[in-house]
Amino acid sequence: xxxxxxxxxxxxxxxxxxxxxxxxxxxxxxxxxxxxxxxxxxxxxxxxxxxxxxxxxxxxxxxxxxxxxxxxxxxxxxxxxxxxxxxxxxxxxxxxxxxxxxxxxxxxxxxxxxxxxxxxxxxxxxxxxxxxxxxxxxxxxxxxxxxxxxxxxxxxxxxxxxxxxxxxxxxxxxxxxxxxxxxxxxxxxxxxxxxxxxxxxxxxxxxxxxxxxxxxxxxxxxxxxxxxxxxxxxxxxxxxxxxxxxxxxxxxxxxxxxxxxxxxxxxxxxxxxxxxxxxxxxxxxxxxxxxxxxxxxxxxxxxxxxxxxxxxxxxxxxxxxxxxxxxxxxxxxxxxxxxxxxxxxxxxxxxxxxxxxxxxxxxxxxxxxxxxxxxxxxxxxxxxxxxxxxxxxxxxxxxxxxxxxxxxxxxxxxxxxxxxxxx
Amino acid sequence: xxxxxxxxxxxxxxxxxxxxxxxxxxxxxxxxxxxxxxxxxxxxxxxxxxxxxxxxxxxxxxxxxxxxxxxxxxxxxxxxxxxxxxxxxxxxxxxxxxxxxxxxxxxxxxxxxxxxxxxxxxxxxxxxxxxxxxxxxxxxxxxx
Numbered sequence: 001x002x003x004x005x006x007x008x009x010x011x012x013x014x015x016x017x018x019x020x021x022x023x024x025x026x027x028x029x030x031x032x033x034x035x036x037x038x039x040x041x042x043x044x045x046x047x048x049x050x051x052x053x054x055x056x057x058x059x060x061x062x063x064x065x066x067x068x069x070x071x072x073x074x075x076x077x078x079x080x081x082x083x084x085x086x087x088x089x090x091x092x093x094x095x096x097x098x099x100x101x102x103x104x105x106x107x108x109x110x111x112x113x114x115x116x117x118x119x120x121x122x123x124x125x126x127x128x129x130x131x132x133x134x135x136x137x138x139x140x141x142x143x144x145x146x147x148x149x150x151x152x153x154x155x156x157x158x159x160x161x162x163x164x165x166x167x168x169x170x171x172x173x174x175x176x177x178x179x180x181x182x183x184x185x186x187x188x189x190x191x192x193x194x195x196x197x198x199x200x201x202x203x204x205x206x207x208x209x210x211x212x213x214x215x216x217x218x219x220x221x222x223x224x225x226x227x228x229x230x231x232x233x234x235x236x237x238x239x240x241x242x243x244x245x246x247x248x249x250x251x252x253x254x255x256x257x258x259x260x261x262x263x264x265x266x267x268x269x270x271x272x273x274x275x276x277x278x279x280x281x282x283x284x285x286x287x288x289x290x291x292x293x294x295x296x297x298x299x300x301x302x303x304x305x306x307x308x309x310x311x312x313x314x315x316x317x318x319x320x321x322x323x324x325x326x327x328x329x330x331x332x333x334x335x336x337x338x339x340x341x342x343x344x345x346x347x348x349x350x351x352x353x354x355x356x357x358x359x360x361x362x363x364x365x366x367x368x369x370x371x372x373x374x375x376x377x378x379x380x381x382x383x384x385x386x387x388x389x390x391x392x393x394x395x396x397x398x399x400x401x402x403x404x405x406x407x408x409x410x411x412x413x414x415x416x417x418x419x420x421x422x423x
Numbered sequence: 424x425x426x427x428x429x430x431x432x433x434x435x436x437x438x439x440x441x442x443x444x445x446x447x448x449x450x451x452x453x454x455x456x457x458x459x460x461x462x463x464x465x466x467x468x469x470x471x472x473x474x475x476x477x478x479x480x481x482x483x484x485x486x487x488x489x490x491x492x493x494x495x496x497x498x499x500x501x502x503x504x505x506x507x508x509x510x511x512x513x514x515x516x517x518x519x520x521x522x523x524x525x526x527x528x529x530x531x532x533x534x535x536x537x538x539x540x541x542x543x544x545x546x547x548x549x550x551x552x553x554x555x556x557x558x559x560x561x562x563x564x565x566x567x
Contacts, residue, residue, distance in 0.1 A: 037427070358441070360488035362463060363432070366543055370428045379464045392464045392486055421432055422489070 018314050020321035026402045028053040028309075039372030042407045047192050047220055047351045047398035048376055050245045052306070059305035060247060063298050071297055072271060086297055089304030090287070093252050096307045097237065098228035104260065106253040106287040107295055111219040112142040114238035114253035115186075117290060118215055119146035121266045122236070122259065123184060126213075129155030131183045134174070134212075136198070137163040137388050138191045141381040143217040147186055156183070163388050167196040167343020175206065182212040189221035189237075193380045193396065195326070195348030197221065204233045213259070219243055223400065224322060224349035226315045229254055241299060245401075246306030250299035253290070260286035267292040318401055325399050326350040329408045336415045342389050350399035353380075356418070361395040364418045371414050430539035431546075432489065439493035444500055449482040454564035458485075458556030460548055465491050469499075469556040473564055476506045481557070488549050494537060495553030501531055507561060514558050521550045 026032050031051045034041040043051060063085070069078035071086045087102070094102040108114045123133070123146075133147045137160045144158070151158050159177055162170045169187075178185075185207040190197045204214045215236040221227060222239040229237055236255045242248035255263075265272055265283055269292030274282040283289045330341050330352055338357035356364060361377035368375055376396045379386045386392060397411055449455075449470035459466045465487030472480040481499040486492075498517075502510045517534060520527025523541040527534070540550045 360492075362465075362488035362546070362549065363490070366431065366546060367428060369543075378462065383464070386464070421428070422437065 018317035018320070020314070020317040020401075022321065022402060022404055025313075026404075028055070029402055030054055030057070032402060036372040036374070037370050042371075042373040042410045044397040044399060044403065044407065044411060045374045045376050046223070046400035046403075047243070047396065049242045049248065050223060050400050051402070052247070052302075053245055053309050055309045056246055056302045056305045060298050060302040063301045067301075068298070070294055082297055085304065086295065086300045089300040089307070092304050092307040092311075096227075096311060097222070097239075097252070097254060098230050099254050100230055101257065103285075103287055104254055104257050106255065106260075106290045107300055108238075108251040108253050108290075109249060109296065110242070110251035111217060111238045111240040112146075112251075114236075114251050115143050115215070115217060116146045117253055117266045118236045118238070118255070119150045121263045121290070122213070122255075123147065123150040123156075124153065125262075125264055127151070127154035127156040127183055130181060131156040132177075132179070132181045133158045133184045133186060134161055134177055134182055134207075135159070135186050136161040136169055136188065138169075138193065138196065138198075138382065138385045139186070139188055140192050140217065140219070141383070142219075143186050143188060143215075144384070147184070160384065161187070163196075163343070163385065164345075165343075166345025167191070167194045167348070168346045169196075169198055169203075171199070171202070174203070178206060178210050178212070180210065182207070182210050184215060185212050186215040186217070188217045188219075189227075190218075190224065190349045190351070191343070191382075191385070192220045192351065193353050193382045193385050193394065194343035194346065195220070195351030195353075195398075196343050196346035197225070197348055200232050200234060204235075208233070220349055220351060225319065235259055241303040241306065244303070244306055245310065247299045247302035250296045250303050255286070257286070260290070263289075265289050265292065269293045271295075313401070322350040322399060322401070325403060325405065325408060326352060328405065329397065329399070329411065332408065332412045333415060336412065336419065338419065339415060342391075342394060350403075351396065352398075353394035353396045354415075355389070355391050355394055356415075359418060359422045361393045363422065364395050364415070367418045367421055368411070368414045371410065371417065373410060373414050375411075427539070427542040431543060433536045433539065435497075435533060435536050436489060436493040439496040440489035443483075443492055443496040445482040445496065445503075446484060447482050448484060449480055452480075452482075454560045456556045456560035456563060458552045458559075460487075460491075460552055462548075463487070465549065465552060467491065467495050467553045467556055469495070469553055469560050471502075471557065471560050471564070473507070476508070478502050478505055478507065478510055483553060487552065488546075490537075490540065490546050490549040491552050494550045497533060498553055498557060501534060502557065510561065511558070514554055517554055518551060521547050 069082040071083040213235040216234040218239040241250040272292040365377035452470035467485030519525040521540040
């Protein structure tokens with residue numbers, strides 16, 4: 001496995017930014033040659049799910065054709081190979097996210113499952129009546145509803161850190177909300193609606209000062225930022241394989257080893273026990289303790305291939321490229337009459353949301369679809385944030401490593417077409 | 424602009440979206456229902472005033488896309504003055520029209536514009552949201 005170097009920003013000063021070879025990357029993604037409604041596909045729904053490179057598709061195909069078996073305890077060659085591939089994916093995930101050890105990486109069904117696991121297992125065992133869980137107004141429902149469920153069960157309360165008009169979190173309010181009752185702070189690393197990047201390092205430091213544990217929803221940050229969990233120093237971090245150019249059906253939950261060791265299982269079943277008797281059982285050590293049943297093996301193989309592929313990328317070049325792309329898109333969109341980009345003031349990953357006068361996002365989305373442009377319209381599973389910005393739905397465009405400046409132009413032309421239809 | 428798009432956003436739909444008809448609360452309504460699409464957040468209130476077997480008045484309020492709003496607006500116009508049995512038949516025909524099973528030949532000409540929805544299956548729910556709410560309002564009333 002190639003070591004991954006993270007270059008500190010001070011070493012980058014004065015250097016020419018490396019160039020992102022988008023044509024070369026596009027060639028790795030077979031779906032990008034598709035024609036939709038007579039036009040070449042312009043895929044700008046990456047925050048929902050990213051497309052898959054041939055390396056991922058082929059790895060899954062190869063696994064099912066030549067290596068399919070269940071993992072762990074099999075005495076035969078195929079099971080041994082499948083186990084090695086599954087555990088190798090875990091090692092790759094640890095390296096990719098900068099975790100201290102692969103034993104801190106749990107495979108789940110996705111970010112939602114990861115967050116439910118933390119809420120039920122960790123939250124369920126530590127929360128007491130009167131305790132507080134802090135979330136933010138910009139959370140995806142998957143980092144809000146699981147906390148409501150465990151709060152109801154334990155007598156804890158869920159409170160939200162407000163989002164400012166700029167799209168940034170109100171850190172002053174966060175400081176005032178933090179207190180002796182705060183047990184858990186659950187925040188998105190990046191918003192799935194407006195793309196705003198939250199200062200999770202600072203949030204973790206502040207939360208730790210009052211003894212709270214920090215849960216980061218990294219579904220939207222891991223595909224766009226070079227995440228380093230040891231540097232962030234959060235306690236839990238969740239992300240999804242399918243947004244990382246890998247298969248769906250697999251997610252990652254990172255947890256600090258000491259916390260995982262103390263947590264009870266979330267689901268019971270095969271693979272998560274040490275010894276089972278009729279009346280009681282003892283648990284395996286993490287990560288197996290949290291992986292009951294046959295895990296998503298082909299998905300882990302596919303995720304491993306995706307992570308190997310991603311770790312060959314020059315992330316310094318990618319981040320610079322995506323930032324230039326989103327800045328250009330934002331600037332040009334705001335030149336379209338009657339159009340507003342929400343939370344425009346925040347640093348963000350390459351995700352943005354648009355609101356238009358007198359045009360519902362679904363209608364705009366349909367017009368764009370006839371031009372072969374795939375975007376998302378709706379509340380994006382973030383109804384509190386919709387309420388915060390006084391809208392019921394937005395049109396969201398989200399860019400990935402293979403999107404081009406020409407596709408930004410196509411989006412802008414599409415929005416002018418929307419205006420023309422609904423003038 | 425492609426023909427599918429022309430077909431979907433005909434001027435009559437754009438007109439009803441910009442100036443919805445019967446867009447008010449019906450104070451003397453005899454039945455009411457809410458239509459909500461949790462996937463997209465569209466929500467409409469439908470009010471009906473039944474006089475015996477006849478729909479004497481119909482109105483709606485709410486928010487959503489052009490397709491759902493125009494559909495609600497034109498529906499309130501289409502059902503006013505019809506009997507409950509006729510309205511139930513209109514519901515079935517409208518549903519068939521947008522899902523592409525039949526031409527919805529018995530529908531008033533204006534409602535035929537929703538045929539364009541067939542090319543966009545994902546928008547069928549937008550076109551039928553207020554119709555389902557209206558049917559729920561009828562069902563509530565007749566169950567009493």
